[in-house]
Amino acid sequence: MTKKRHYLRETIPAGTPNASKEADKAVRRLQNQVDERRQPRTSATVNQLLDRYFLEADLEFSTLDTYRGYAEKHIRPLLGSQKVGSLDAGVMDSLYVELRRCRDHCKRNRGLVDHRTAREHECDGRCLPHECRPLSSSTIRQIHFVLYGALRRAIRWKWVTTNPIAGAEPPAAPKSNPRPPTPEHAARIINEAFKDPDWGALIWLTMVTGQRRGELCAIRWAHNDLDNGVLHLEKAIGQRGKKKWEKDTKAHQDRRITLDPDTVELLRDHKARCATRAAALHAKLKDDAFVFSLAPDGSTHLVPDSVTQRYGNLARRLEIKTTIHKLRHYSATELIAAGVNIRTVAGRLGHGGGGTTTLRAYTAWVSEADQRAAGSLAARMPSRPGASPAVAFTDLDPSSPYERIAVSLRSQILDGEFQVGLPIPSVKQLAAEHGCSVSTVQRAVKLLNDWGLVELNSGRRTLVKHISAAVAPTVTSTAQIAPATAGQSAGQPQPLDLELQLLGKSIAKFRAEADPGSTTDLRQLLVGAIRRRGGDIADIGDYELTVRLAGNVDLMTTFVATK
Incomplete structure (x- = not known):
């Protein structure tokens, strides 16, 4: 670039034994590098390489900002003054060892303190003795990829002829271990969220579609075809600190998701509420208004970090250890458990690669599939000696x-x-x-x-099959709670068909063994059914339990509990 000659140098320290011979060897090594075109063509440092790389890299803003943060905190302090031509796999492996030792790169001096803030302050109990903490494997891998990408550019710019860290070994990729909410936790979350109908609509849509928080914040009413039950996702809201902007989705996909009738009805009700609020303030809800907004006319979107914080507060109130991103895991798990093929699940989640990412990152359904496999194997096994037929x-x-x-x-x-x-x-x-x-x-x-x-x-x-007497449900025609059925003593549990109703509407049916004449048994069954459906026991007076003998259509009794 400067048209000046570039010299390769290697110094043999004074006083080295056989210094003249060592100098001759160094000359031959440098000549071989030139002859084989392996010599670095620049004396630029890693700092200069990173400056130019970040200037020219075509990366999304939040990704670029993250990479700059890694460079300022970990790469520049340790390698910044190193010449690009002197980097090799050994230098990189040493870097990874240091990152795994201490994320603050301490000098191992005693008496170091981890202060609660970098500003001037008076130390108190929150300023603790320094404790070395390693960087996570995923962070070290990202630092490796930052340097790898920068050095690939250096090859294009003819600063170096080979990528010097290609042979380095970063930590192995951590295994994915998604932990979606259980169905019981999901029901509790939904019931708590719907205390605010607008917030409940957002959480419901997150569970049903499995979309990222930024994508849901960017949905506009114009993107919803409620008549055909289709949601159009083409944008997302990005956030980095106080900076917020509208961008393409993470995979730059423009996709459409089919909605079920319940979700369509929920969105219709949500839109009606938004329109009513806007009209009350003499505003109008436009077609391009955001679906989820704090503005009466829907002109502004929700802030993604605020959505995360509110969901975190909800989970803490319910004493459930989860995050809003795990609702994405929940959606994938439930779809797979319901028999939906992996390519369809990947399409709804916005994953590329025909489902490869989905299988690698969202594997919570493996245990469910394993249970199915175990059940299939057990069905083909011979009967155990002495086992009940x-x-x-x-x-x-x-x-x-x-x-x-x-x-x-x-x-x-x-x-x-x-x-x-x-x-x-x-x-x-x-x-x-x-x-x-x-x-x-x-x-x-x-x-x-x-x-x-x-x-x-x-x-x-x-x-x-013929149902044996030991297995067949007792069929007795009775319309009241009998003290005992044929062949049974009073108070003995019987197989019952039970139906849970909320304000007269059936919401669940199940079978259990209980004494139909015992109010204690029936109350326990009612409370358990309400909890399985995610209901609030404080509203037990709104529920009722219809009781029938197993296999019999005649009603024995309807149990209603007092609060």
Whole structure:
């Protein structure tokens, strides 16, 4: 660039034994570098390399700001004065060792203090003795990639001929371990959030679509086709400190997501509330208004960091250890558990690579799939000696599609619609009837087999089994709580079909064993059902529990608890 000659230098210290011979060897080494075009063509330092790299790098603002922060805190203090041509894998490995030792790069001097602030202050109990803490593996890997990218540019600029850190070994990528909320926690979060309907709508949409917080903050009403149930995602809100801006989505994708009828209805109600508030203040809700906004006319978007803070406060109130990003994990997990193929899940989440990122980063469903595999293997195992030949009915709160299908088929079998010894419809027929995948129906049939209602035969139709007296539900026609049924003593638990209703509307059905004449038993069942549905026990007076003997359509009683 300057047209000046560039010299390669190597110094042999004075007093070195055989200094003349060592100098001759150094000359030959430098000549070989020139002949093989391996010599650095610049004496620029790492600081100069980073300055030019950040000036020319085409990176998104928040990414570039993060990289600059890594450079200022970790790269420049340790390598800034080093010449680019002198970097090699050994230097980089030494850097990683230092980063794993102490993130503050202390000098190992005793008496160091970790002050609570860098400003002038009077030390108190919050200023503690220094304790070396390593950088995380993911941060060290990002520092490696910053230097790797800068040195790739150096090769293009002909500063060096090879990337000197290509042979360095950064820490291995940490294994993904997403921890989505459990269904019970999700129900509690939703119920708490809907104390503010607008906030509840945002949390609901986050759970249903699995979108990032910035993408949800950027949704405008013009992006919603509520008539066709489609949400259009094309922008996101970026934030770095106090700076906020509208940008493309993380993967620069323009995607559309289908919404279920409940979510469409929720958005319609939310829009009606927004329009009513705007009209009350003599404003108008425009088509390009933000869906989630604190402004009456929807002219401004929510701040992503504020959304995170509010959700964190909600989780702390409920004593649930989670973050808003884990709702994204929750959505992916529930979709996979419901039998949705991985490419569809990846498309909804905005992942590229045909689902590779989804499988690598969102693996919370592996345990669920493992349970299915274990169940499939157990079904093919021979019976254990002395094991009970029958499988008792289990308590069930049918929330998954395959469970609802199994409950429906169970009712048809118990009602005699499918005769003993005859086959039930094929899985393809049942899948078409219920509008689901074949794998979902197969899981439902497997559940019927576990209950002892059907017989699975490889290569043949699934047959309805004869239900033994030990397994069959007691069928007794009665409209009141009887002190005892035939063959049972008073107070003995009986299999019951129970239905939970909220203000007269059925919200759950399940089976359990209890004494139908015991108010204590029925109250425990009612409280447990309310909690499983995420309800508030303080509202127990709004719920009622209808009680029937298992397999009998006649109502025994309706239990209502006092507060």
